[in-house]
């Protein structure tokens with residue numbers, strides 16, 4: 001039964017990932033509710049249902065439009081596959097539990113933000129505002145001990161990023177600050193500090209790799225949202241283990 005549900009969550013994740021691509025790309029352009037069907041951005045041919053299957057269509061078409069052979073962005077299947085893996089991994093870790101609800105919500109938020117921050121260098125307010133009340137409700141039902149952890153986490157997230165924005169003048173923006181505040185609610189005060197620490201490590205490592213492989217240059221503007229998201233997911237899944245490991249190793 002376990003494996004059955006892991007597969008089910010994988011399939012659901014790929015479908016949701018496909019939807020989150022659309023959300024992340026359209027919400028910043030205020031075109032989310034336009035009813036136009038998906039089409040190829042180059043030849044503008046409307047896509048059939050079999051060209052819109054998550055992951056599968058991209059693989060079968062070897063990453064090209066069937067009509068004009070234009071290269072399809074690898075971001076789409078990457079997002080679909082990542083969401084699928086994260087959904088099934090969340091079920092694997094938590095089973096049918098309130099923690100699973102939080103894991104799926106956090107995964108969804110992160111995936112949408114990664115799409116829109118990579119594409120537009122923007123973390124849309126609308127997305128944060130949709131998730132805010134839902135995340136608060138789930139945290140009230142399933143609080144982190146002690147009871148004030150989420151409140152203090154949100155305050156730390158807000159203040160920490162505010163200071164960095166004022167000191168660094170650019171690099172991080174108001175969107176990152178709001179995201180950090182939201183994540184403070186989800187992860188609590190220990191979690192948000194770990195997320196901050198991990199996001200700077202991930203950011204540094206990945207930026208160096210991108211510079212070395214000449215994918216970006218020194219002047220490239222780099223969205224920070226994806227690193228924050230990767231760090232927050234790492235903290236959500238493995239935070240306690242990382243903190244315990246750190247304490248037992250160094251103290």
Ligand SMILES: [Zn+2]
Nearest residue numbers: 040043065068
């Ligand atoms: Zn085309």
